[in-house]
Amino acid sequence: MKVLVPVKRVLDYNVKPRVKADGSGVDLANVKMSMNPFDEIAIEEAVRLKEKGPVTEVVVVTIGVAKAESDVLLTARAMGADRAILIQTDDEIEPLGVAKLLAKVVEEEQPNLVILGKQAIDDDSxxxxxxxxxxxxxxxxxxASKVELGDDRVKVxxxxxxxxxxxxxxxxxxxxTDLRLNEPRYATLPNIMKAKSKPVAKKTVADYGVDVSPRLTTLKVAEPPKRQAGIKVADVDALVEKLKGMGVAK
Structure with a gap:
Protein backbone atom coordinates (compact mmCIF):
# COMPACT_ATOMS: atom_id res chain seq x y z
CA MET A 1 0.00 0.00 0.00
CA LYS A 2 1.34 3.42 -0.99
CA VAL A 3 0.73 6.75 0.79
CA LEU A 4 1.33 10.11 -0.91
CA VAL A 5 2.04 13.10 1.35
CA PRO A 6 2.02 16.60 -0.18
CA VAL A 7 4.01 19.15 1.84
CA LYS A 8 4.59 22.90 1.58
CA ARG A 9 7.60 25.11 2.28
CA VAL A 10 6.50 28.07 4.42
CA LEU A 11 7.94 30.78 6.63
CA ASP A 12 9.07 29.11 9.85
CA TYR A 13 6.43 29.44 12.56
CA ASN A 14 9.03 30.89 14.98
CA VAL A 15 9.79 33.81 12.64
CA LYS A 16 7.79 37.03 12.91
CA PRO A 17 6.54 37.92 9.39
CA ARG A 18 7.51 41.27 7.91
CA VAL A 19 5.42 42.97 5.26
CA LYS A 20 7.23 44.38 2.23
CA ALA A 21 7.52 48.14 2.08
CA ASP A 22 5.29 48.34 -0.99
CA GLY A 23 2.57 46.21 0.66
CA SER A 24 2.74 43.58 -2.08
CA GLY A 25 3.29 40.64 0.26
CA VAL A 26 5.36 39.14 3.05
CA ASP A 27 9.12 39.65 2.90
CA LEU A 28 10.76 36.21 2.58
CA ALA A 29 14.29 37.43 1.88
CA ASN A 30 16.92 35.97 4.22
CA VAL A 31 14.43 34.38 6.61
CA LYS A 32 14.18 30.80 7.83
CA MET A 33 11.82 28.57 5.88
CA SER A 34 10.59 25.16 6.98
CA MET A 35 7.92 22.54 6.41
CA ASN A 36 4.34 23.53 7.16
CA PRO A 37 3.62 22.16 10.69
CA PHE A 38 0.37 20.45 9.63
CA ASP A 39 2.30 18.67 6.88
CA GLU A 40 4.86 17.44 9.43
CA ILE A 41 1.92 15.79 11.21
CA ALA A 42 0.87 14.19 7.89
CA ILE A 43 4.40 12.81 7.34
CA GLU A 44 4.48 11.45 10.87
CA GLU A 45 1.12 9.70 10.45
CA ALA A 46 2.16 8.14 7.14
CA VAL A 47 5.42 6.87 8.66
CA ARG A 48 3.58 5.45 11.67
CA LEU A 49 1.19 3.60 9.36
CA LYS A 50 4.21 2.17 7.57
CA GLU A 51 5.77 1.09 10.86
CA LYS A 52 2.54 -0.69 11.82
CA GLY A 53 2.57 -2.70 8.60
CA PRO A 54 -0.26 -1.84 6.17
CA VAL A 55 1.79 0.82 4.30
CA THR A 56 4.82 -0.27 2.28
CA GLU A 57 5.90 3.07 0.74
CA VAL A 58 5.62 6.74 1.68
CA VAL A 59 6.13 9.24 -1.14
CA VAL A 60 6.37 12.96 -0.40
CA VAL A 61 5.76 15.71 -2.97
CA THR A 62 6.17 19.48 -2.86
CA ILE A 63 5.57 22.31 -5.31
CA GLY A 64 8.00 25.19 -4.95
CA VAL A 65 11.47 26.57 -5.36
CA ALA A 66 14.63 24.51 -5.85
CA LYS A 67 15.71 25.10 -2.24
CA ALA A 68 12.79 22.95 -1.09
CA GLU A 69 14.87 19.89 -2.02
CA SER A 70 17.54 20.65 0.56
CA ASP A 71 15.28 21.60 3.45
CA VAL A 72 11.63 20.49 3.26
CA LEU A 73 12.11 17.31 1.23
CA LEU A 74 15.27 16.38 3.11
CA THR A 75 13.42 16.71 6.42
CA ALA A 76 10.54 14.61 5.11
CA ARG A 77 12.90 11.83 3.99
CA ALA A 78 14.76 12.01 7.30
CA MET A 79 11.45 11.56 9.12
CA GLY A 80 10.85 8.34 7.18
CA ALA A 81 9.58 9.08 3.67
CA ASP A 82 11.02 6.67 1.10
CA ARG A 83 11.36 9.05 -1.83
CA ALA A 84 10.39 12.54 -2.92
CA ILE A 85 9.05 14.49 -5.88
CA LEU A 86 9.88 18.16 -6.44
CA ILE A 87 7.69 20.10 -8.87
CA GLN A 88 9.93 23.13 -9.28
CA THR A 89 8.46 26.60 -9.77
CA ASP A 90 9.33 30.09 -8.56
CA ASP A 91 5.72 31.23 -8.82
CA GLU A 92 3.19 31.17 -6.00
CA ILE A 93 0.44 28.74 -6.96
CA GLU A 94 -3.09 29.01 -5.60
CA PRO A 95 -4.80 26.04 -3.89
CA LEU A 96 -6.78 25.09 -7.01
CA GLY A 97 -3.61 24.97 -9.10
CA VAL A 98 -1.89 22.91 -6.40
CA ALA A 99 -4.83 20.49 -6.31
CA LYS A 100 -4.72 20.10 -10.11
CA LEU A 101 -1.00 19.31 -10.02
CA LEU A 102 -1.46 16.86 -7.16
CA ALA A 103 -4.25 15.14 -9.10
CA LYS A 104 -1.76 14.52 -11.93
CA VAL A 105 0.80 13.17 -9.44
CA VAL A 106 -1.86 10.84 -8.05
CA GLU A 107 -2.58 9.56 -11.56
CA GLU A 108 1.13 8.75 -11.98
CA GLU A 109 1.82 7.32 -8.54
CA GLN A 110 -1.52 5.53 -7.94
CA PRO A 111 -1.43 5.81 -4.11
CA ASN A 112 -4.07 4.16 -1.94
CA LEU A 113 -4.16 7.12 0.45
CA VAL A 114 -3.22 10.81 0.33
CA ILE A 115 -2.50 12.47 3.68
CA LEU A 116 -1.86 16.21 3.85
CA GLY A 117 -2.09 19.02 6.36
CA LYS A 118 -5.50 20.60 6.73
CA GLN A 119 -4.04 24.03 5.89
CA ALA A 120 -0.80 25.92 5.40
CA ILE A 121 0.17 28.51 8.00
CA ASP A 122 1.14 31.11 5.39
CA ASP A 123 -2.27 31.57 3.72
CA ASP A 124 -4.59 29.47 5.98
CA SER A 125 -6.70 28.62 2.92
CA ALA A 144 -8.39 14.08 11.39
CA SER A 145 -7.51 13.49 15.04
CA LYS A 146 -7.26 9.69 14.59
CA VAL A 147 -6.65 7.48 11.54
CA GLU A 148 -7.24 3.72 11.49
CA LEU A 149 -6.22 2.01 8.26
CA GLY A 150 -7.67 -1.34 7.13
CA ASP A 151 -7.30 -3.45 4.00
CA ASP A 152 -9.60 -1.41 1.77
CA ARG A 153 -11.04 1.18 4.16
CA VAL A 154 -9.86 3.89 6.52
CA LYS A 155 -11.65 5.18 9.61
CA VAL A 156 -11.08 8.85 10.35
CA THR A 177 -4.56 16.27 9.48
CA ASP A 178 -5.38 18.30 12.58
CA LEU A 179 -3.04 19.25 15.41
CA ARG A 180 -4.13 16.52 17.82
CA LEU A 181 -3.45 13.62 15.44
CA ASN A 182 0.14 13.05 16.62
CA GLU A 183 3.41 14.64 17.71
CA PRO A 184 5.91 14.69 14.80
CA ARG A 185 9.32 13.17 15.44
CA TYR A 186 12.55 15.14 15.10
CA ALA A 187 14.75 14.53 12.09
CA THR A 188 17.95 13.30 13.73
CA LEU A 189 21.38 13.93 12.22
CA PRO A 190 22.01 10.24 11.35
CA ASN A 191 18.62 10.05 9.61
CA ILE A 192 19.34 13.31 7.76
CA MET A 193 22.58 11.84 6.46
CA LYS A 194 20.77 8.65 5.35
CA ALA A 195 18.01 10.71 3.75
CA LYS A 196 20.46 12.29 1.31
CA SER A 197 20.74 8.97 -0.51
CA LYS A 198 16.97 8.61 -0.96
CA PRO A 199 15.81 9.52 -4.49
CA VAL A 200 14.24 12.85 -5.48
CA ALA A 201 12.45 13.14 -8.83
CA LYS A 202 12.56 16.66 -10.25
CA LYS A 203 9.66 17.89 -12.37
CA THR A 204 8.24 21.17 -13.65
CA VAL A 205 4.69 22.45 -13.89
CA ALA A 206 4.94 22.16 -17.69
CA ASP A 207 5.57 18.41 -17.36
CA TYR A 208 1.98 17.97 -16.19
CA GLY A 209 0.28 20.28 -18.70
CA VAL A 210 -1.82 21.95 -15.99
CA ASP A 211 -3.14 25.51 -16.10
CA VAL A 212 -2.06 27.07 -12.81
CA SER A 213 -2.62 30.71 -13.79
CA PRO A 214 -3.87 32.71 -10.78
CA ARG A 215 -7.55 33.46 -10.37
CA LEU A 216 -6.99 35.97 -7.57
CA THR A 217 -5.06 39.22 -7.33
CA THR A 218 -3.55 40.43 -4.05
CA LEU A 219 -4.35 44.11 -3.78
CA LYS A 220 -2.54 44.89 -0.54
CA VAL A 221 -0.90 43.17 2.42
CA ALA A 222 -0.74 45.03 5.74
CA GLU A 223 0.30 44.18 9.28
CA PRO A 224 -2.49 43.99 11.88
CA PRO A 225 -2.95 47.15 13.95
CA LYS A 226 -0.85 47.35 17.08
CA ARG A 227 -2.66 46.53 20.28
CA GLN A 228 -3.49 49.64 22.27
CA ALA A 229 -2.41 49.94 25.89
CA GLY A 230 -4.96 48.94 28.51
CA ILE A 231 -6.20 51.00 31.45
CA LYS A 232 -6.38 50.24 35.15
CA VAL A 233 -9.54 50.60 37.23
CA ALA A 234 -9.83 50.97 40.98
CA ASP A 235 -12.36 48.22 41.67
CA VAL A 236 -15.00 45.90 40.16
CA ASP A 237 -17.68 48.60 40.13
CA ALA A 238 -15.46 50.85 38.04
CA LEU A 239 -14.75 47.94 35.70
CA VAL A 240 -18.48 47.31 35.23
CA GLU A 241 -19.09 50.97 34.47
CA LYS A 242 -16.31 50.96 31.89
CA LEU A 243 -17.75 47.86 30.25
CA LYS A 244 -21.21 49.45 30.18
CA GLY A 245 -19.74 52.47 28.47
CA MET A 246 -18.24 50.20 25.83
CA GLY A 247 -21.57 48.42 25.35
CA VAL A 248 -20.14 45.11 26.61
CA ALA A 249 -22.03 44.85 29.91
CA LYS A 250 -25.68 45.75 30.60
Whole structure:
Protein backbone atom coordinates (compact mmCIF):
# COMPACT_ATOMS: atom_id res chain seq x y z
CA MET A 1 0.00 0.00 0.00
CA LYS A 2 1.34 3.42 -0.99
CA VAL A 3 0.73 6.75 0.79
CA LEU A 4 1.33 10.11 -0.91
CA VAL A 5 2.04 13.10 1.35
CA PRO A 6 2.02 16.60 -0.18
CA VAL A 7 4.01 19.15 1.84
CA LYS A 8 4.59 22.90 1.58
CA ARG A 9 7.60 25.11 2.28
CA VAL A 10 6.50 28.07 4.42
CA LEU A 11 7.94 30.78 6.63
CA ASP A 12 9.07 29.11 9.85
CA TYR A 13 6.43 29.44 12.56
CA ASN A 14 9.03 30.89 14.98
CA VAL A 15 9.79 33.81 12.64
CA LYS A 16 7.79 37.03 12.91
CA PRO A 17 6.54 37.92 9.39
CA ARG A 18 7.51 41.27 7.91
CA VAL A 19 5.42 42.97 5.26
CA LYS A 20 7.23 44.38 2.23
CA ALA A 21 7.52 48.14 2.08
CA ASP A 22 5.29 48.34 -0.99
CA GLY A 23 2.57 46.21 0.66
CA SER A 24 2.74 43.58 -2.08
CA GLY A 25 3.29 40.64 0.26
CA VAL A 26 5.36 39.14 3.05
CA ASP A 27 9.12 39.65 2.90
CA LEU A 28 10.76 36.21 2.58
CA ALA A 29 14.29 37.43 1.88
CA ASN A 30 16.92 35.97 4.22
CA VAL A 31 14.43 34.38 6.61
CA LYS A 32 14.18 30.80 7.83
CA MET A 33 11.82 28.57 5.88
CA SER A 34 10.59 25.16 6.98
CA MET A 35 7.92 22.54 6.41
CA ASN A 36 4.34 23.53 7.16
CA PRO A 37 3.62 22.16 10.69
CA PHE A 38 0.37 20.45 9.63
CA ASP A 39 2.30 18.67 6.88
CA GLU A 40 4.86 17.44 9.43
CA ILE A 41 1.92 15.79 11.21
CA ALA A 42 0.87 14.19 7.89
CA ILE A 43 4.40 12.81 7.34
CA GLU A 44 4.48 11.45 10.87
CA GLU A 45 1.12 9.70 10.45
CA ALA A 46 2.16 8.14 7.14
CA VAL A 47 5.42 6.87 8.66
CA ARG A 48 3.58 5.45 11.67
CA LEU A 49 1.19 3.60 9.36
CA LYS A 50 4.21 2.17 7.57
CA GLU A 51 5.77 1.09 10.86
CA LYS A 52 2.54 -0.69 11.82
CA GLY A 53 2.57 -2.70 8.60
CA PRO A 54 -0.26 -1.84 6.17
CA VAL A 55 1.79 0.82 4.30
CA THR A 56 4.82 -0.27 2.28
CA GLU A 57 5.90 3.07 0.74
CA VAL A 58 5.62 6.74 1.68
CA VAL A 59 6.13 9.24 -1.14
CA VAL A 60 6.37 12.96 -0.40
CA VAL A 61 5.76 15.71 -2.97
CA THR A 62 6.17 19.48 -2.86
CA ILE A 63 5.57 22.31 -5.31
CA GLY A 64 8.00 25.19 -4.95
CA VAL A 65 11.47 26.57 -5.36
CA ALA A 66 14.63 24.51 -5.85
CA LYS A 67 15.71 25.10 -2.24
CA ALA A 68 12.79 22.95 -1.09
CA GLU A 69 14.87 19.89 -2.02
CA SER A 70 17.54 20.65 0.56
CA ASP A 71 15.28 21.60 3.45
CA VAL A 72 11.63 20.49 3.26
CA LEU A 73 12.11 17.31 1.23
CA LEU A 74 15.27 16.38 3.11
CA THR A 75 13.42 16.71 6.42
CA ALA A 76 10.54 14.61 5.11
CA ARG A 77 12.90 11.83 3.99
CA ALA A 78 14.76 12.01 7.30
CA MET A 79 11.45 11.56 9.12
CA GLY A 80 10.85 8.34 7.18
CA ALA A 81 9.58 9.08 3.67
CA ASP A 82 11.02 6.67 1.10
CA ARG A 83 11.36 9.05 -1.83
CA ALA A 84 10.39 12.54 -2.92
CA ILE A 85 9.05 14.49 -5.88
CA LEU A 86 9.88 18.16 -6.44
CA ILE A 87 7.69 20.10 -8.87
CA GLN A 88 9.93 23.13 -9.28
CA THR A 89 8.46 26.60 -9.77
CA ASP A 90 9.33 30.09 -8.56
CA ASP A 91 5.72 31.23 -8.82
CA GLU A 92 3.19 31.17 -6.00
CA ILE A 93 0.44 28.74 -6.96
CA GLU A 94 -3.09 29.01 -5.60
CA PRO A 95 -4.80 26.04 -3.89
CA LEU A 96 -6.78 25.09 -7.01
CA GLY A 97 -3.61 24.97 -9.10
CA VAL A 98 -1.89 22.91 -6.40
CA ALA A 99 -4.83 20.49 -6.31
CA LYS A 100 -4.72 20.10 -10.11
CA LEU A 101 -1.00 19.31 -10.02
CA LEU A 102 -1.46 16.86 -7.16
CA ALA A 103 -4.25 15.14 -9.10
CA LYS A 104 -1.76 14.52 -11.93
CA VAL A 105 0.80 13.17 -9.44
CA VAL A 106 -1.86 10.84 -8.05
CA GLU A 107 -2.58 9.56 -11.56
CA GLU A 108 1.13 8.75 -11.98
CA GLU A 109 1.82 7.32 -8.54
CA GLN A 110 -1.52 5.53 -7.94
CA PRO A 111 -1.43 5.81 -4.11
CA ASN A 112 -4.07 4.16 -1.94
CA LEU A 113 -4.16 7.12 0.45
CA VAL A 114 -3.22 10.81 0.33
CA ILE A 115 -2.50 12.47 3.68
CA LEU A 116 -1.86 16.21 3.85
CA GLY A 117 -2.09 19.02 6.36
CA LYS A 118 -5.50 20.60 6.73
CA GLN A 119 -4.04 24.03 5.89
CA ALA A 120 -0.80 25.92 5.40
CA ILE A 121 0.17 28.51 8.00
CA ASP A 122 1.14 31.11 5.39
CA ASP A 123 -2.27 31.57 3.72
CA ASP A 124 -4.59 29.47 5.98
CA SER A 125 -6.70 28.62 2.92
CA UNK A 126 -7.76 25.13 4.08
CA UNK A 127 -8.79 24.24 0.51
CA UNK A 128 -6.27 21.96 -1.19
CA UNK A 129 -7.33 18.66 0.37
CA UNK A 130 -11.00 19.22 -0.35
CA UNK A 131 -10.32 20.38 -3.92
CA UNK A 132 -8.10 17.37 -4.57
CA UNK A 133 -10.83 15.01 -3.35
CA UNK A 134 -13.34 16.70 -5.65
CA UNK A 135 -11.04 16.51 -8.69
CA UNK A 136 -10.32 12.83 -8.09
CA UNK A 137 -13.83 11.88 -7.03
CA UNK A 138 -12.39 10.30 -3.86
CA UNK A 139 -13.91 10.18 -0.38
CA UNK A 140 -12.38 12.53 2.18
CA UNK A 141 -11.89 12.77 5.94
CA UNK A 142 -10.85 16.26 7.03
CA UNK A 143 -9.49 17.58 10.37
CA ALA A 144 -8.39 14.08 11.39
CA SER A 145 -7.51 13.49 15.04
CA LYS A 146 -7.26 9.69 14.59
CA VAL A 147 -6.65 7.48 11.54
CA GLU A 148 -7.24 3.72 11.49
CA LEU A 149 -6.22 2.01 8.26
CA GLY A 150 -7.67 -1.34 7.13
CA ASP A 151 -7.30 -3.45 4.00
CA ASP A 152 -9.60 -1.41 1.77
CA ARG A 153 -11.04 1.18 4.16
CA VAL A 154 -9.86 3.89 6.52
CA LYS A 155 -11.65 5.18 9.61
CA VAL A 156 -11.08 8.85 10.35
CA UNK A 157 -12.07 10.47 13.63
CA UNK A 158 -12.51 14.16 12.96
CA UNK A 159 -13.10 17.13 15.23
CA UNK A 160 -16.33 19.05 14.70
CA UNK A 161 -18.11 21.78 16.65
CA UNK A 162 -20.27 19.26 18.50
CA UNK A 163 -17.39 16.96 19.49
CA UNK A 164 -15.99 14.03 17.50
CA UNK A 165 -17.28 12.38 14.34
CA UNK A 166 -15.98 9.11 12.88
CA UNK A 167 -16.27 8.51 9.14
CA UNK A 168 -15.61 5.16 7.43
CA UNK A 169 -14.07 5.79 4.01
CA UNK A 170 -13.47 3.39 1.15
CA UNK A 171 -9.96 3.55 -0.28
CA UNK A 172 -8.56 5.38 -2.15
CA UNK A 173 -9.22 8.42 0.03
CA UNK A 174 -7.99 11.85 1.07
CA UNK A 175 -7.21 12.63 4.73
CA UNK A 176 -6.27 16.06 6.10
CA THR A 177 -4.56 16.27 9.48
CA ASP A 178 -5.38 18.30 12.58
CA LEU A 179 -3.04 19.25 15.41
CA ARG A 180 -4.13 16.52 17.82
CA LEU A 181 -3.45 13.62 15.44
CA ASN A 182 0.14 13.05 16.62
CA GLU A 183 3.41 14.64 17.71
CA PRO A 184 5.91 14.69 14.80
CA ARG A 185 9.32 13.17 15.44
CA TYR A 186 12.55 15.14 15.10
CA ALA A 187 14.75 14.53 12.09
CA THR A 188 17.95 13.30 13.73
CA LEU A 189 21.38 13.93 12.22
CA PRO A 190 22.01 10.24 11.35
CA ASN A 191 18.62 10.05 9.61
CA ILE A 192 19.34 13.31 7.76
CA MET A 193 22.58 11.84 6.46
CA LYS A 194 20.77 8.65 5.35
CA ALA A 195 18.01 10.71 3.75
CA LYS A 196 20.46 12.29 1.31
CA SER A 197 20.74 8.97 -0.51
CA LYS A 198 16.97 8.61 -0.96
CA PRO A 199 15.81 9.52 -4.49
CA VAL A 200 14.24 12.85 -5.48
CA ALA A 201 12.45 13.14 -8.83
CA LYS A 202 12.56 16.66 -10.25
CA LYS A 203 9.66 17.89 -12.37
CA THR A 204 8.24 21.17 -13.65
CA VAL A 205 4.69 22.45 -13.89
CA ALA A 206 4.94 22.16 -17.69
CA ASP A 207 5.57 18.41 -17.36
CA TYR A 208 1.98 17.97 -16.19
CA GLY A 209 0.28 20.28 -18.70
CA VAL A 210 -1.82 21.95 -15.99
CA ASP A 211 -3.14 25.51 -16.10
CA VAL A 212 -2.06 27.07 -12.81
CA SER A 213 -2.62 30.71 -13.79
CA PRO A 214 -3.87 32.71 -10.78
CA ARG A 215 -7.55 33.46 -10.37
CA LEU A 216 -6.99 35.97 -7.57
CA THR A 217 -5.06 39.22 -7.33
CA THR A 218 -3.55 40.43 -4.05
CA LEU A 219 -4.35 44.11 -3.78
CA LYS A 220 -2.54 44.89 -0.54
CA VAL A 221 -0.90 43.17 2.42
CA ALA A 222 -0.74 45.03 5.74
CA GLU A 223 0.30 44.18 9.28
CA PRO A 224 -2.49 43.99 11.88
CA PRO A 225 -2.95 47.15 13.95
CA LYS A 226 -0.85 47.35 17.08
CA ARG A 227 -2.66 46.53 20.28
CA GLN A 228 -3.49 49.64 22.27
CA ALA A 229 -2.41 49.94 25.89
CA GLY A 230 -4.96 48.94 28.51
CA ILE A 231 -6.20 51.00 31.45
CA LYS A 232 -6.38 50.24 35.15
CA VAL A 233 -9.54 50.60 37.23
CA ALA A 234 -9.83 50.97 40.98
CA ASP A 235 -12.36 48.22 41.67
CA VAL A 236 -15.00 45.90 40.16
CA ASP A 237 -17.68 48.60 40.13
CA ALA A 238 -15.46 50.85 38.04
CA LEU A 239 -14.75 47.94 35.70
CA VAL A 240 -18.48 47.31 35.23
CA GLU A 241 -19.09 50.97 34.47
CA LYS A 242 -16.31 50.96 31.89
CA LEU A 243 -17.75 47.86 30.25
CA LYS A 244 -21.21 49.45 30.18
CA GLY A 245 -19.74 52.47 28.47
CA MET A 246 -18.24 50.20 25.83
CA GLY A 247 -21.57 48.42 25.35
CA VAL A 248 -20.14 45.11 26.61
CA ALA A 249 -22.03 44.85 29.91
CA LYS A 250 -25.68 45.75 30.60
Missing amino acids: NQTGQMLAALLGWSQGTF TREIDGGLETVDLKLPAIVT
